[in-house]
Amino acid sequence: MNERGLDRDGTIAREGSLDRVPATLVPLVDAARAHITDTFDDTRLHSAYLYGSIPRGTATPGVSDLDLQIVLHDETDALQDLFGPDTVAIVALITCRDGLRARLREAGLTGIPLAMQGTAMIAAYLTAERELECLSGDADIDTLAPTLVGAGHLLFADRTSAPPQIAAVRKMVTTLMAGALRPPQS
Incomplete structure (x- = not known):
């Protein structure tokens, strides 16, 4: 991963995994996913990325924030x-x-x-x-x-x-x- 958070091929680098999300924060991640897919249909939503301490498994409930990047198709x-x-x-x-x-x-x-x-x-x-x-x-x-x-x-x-x-x-x-x-x- 480079300093801009990208892999060698220019895509957003993964810095964690959904498997590493602390159990207490899984409902929050699931709610965010549901809200994103309810808000943006398949023609508008390109992808959504969860990054930061939550997918790294180092989040502290009540302290850490939810970091999301949503990529949309445009005109x-x-x-x-x-x-x-x-x-x-x-x-x-x-x-x-x-x-x-x-x-x-x-x-x-x-x-x-x-x-x-x-x-x-x-x-x-x-x-x-x-x-x-x-x-x-x-x-x-x-x-x-x-x-x-x-x-x-x-x-x-x-x-x-x-x-x-x-x-x-x-x-x-x-x-x-x-x-x-x-x-x-x-």
């Missing part, structure tokens, strides 16, 4: 998942074929189906974020979701070069989401 991850090479190719196919778009409309599908489904997915994610009070209560989900998908599509649709770097996607997401974030509590 950047969702957009990268949405705009894989297959999606970009299908969107290009649909947008350049008038007959195919007409048949999709006849089948009751409006817009570009994958983009519409992606927008619905992002909107559901942003709605959950607003309910968790990570976004401001007046965040305009109906505008944010299609804006994120549209801007994401523009980043990923350039088929003459490699997909955009994660930093470019994160910058776009951060810029678009800036006004919707809940101000820090003081």
Whole structure:
């Protein structure tokens, strides 16, 4: 483990084990795990890490604190998942074929189906974020979701070069989401 708490491969280093949690603190760890999984669904929760004296087995009940690190997926991850090479190719196919778009409309599908489904997915994610009070209560989900998908599509649709770097996607997401974030509590 290095000084930043990371293993050689860049993942968070384990400094203990659930087997070493003192018996008196097992209910606390179990309650924390239940609360985390109840609060964040599988699409939002990436991982949760218990660290410090409790998993090392050196905690003192009533004195030691519970150290948790929760890692969540974000809008950047969702957009990268949405705009894989297959999606970009299908969107290009649909947008350049008038007959195919007409048949999709006849089948009751409006817009570009994958983009519409992606927008619905992002909107559901942003709605959950607003309910968790990570976004401001007046965040305009109906505008944010299609804006994120549209801007994401523009980043990923350039088929003459490699997909955009994660930093470019994160910058776009951060810029678009800036006004919707809940101000820090003081």
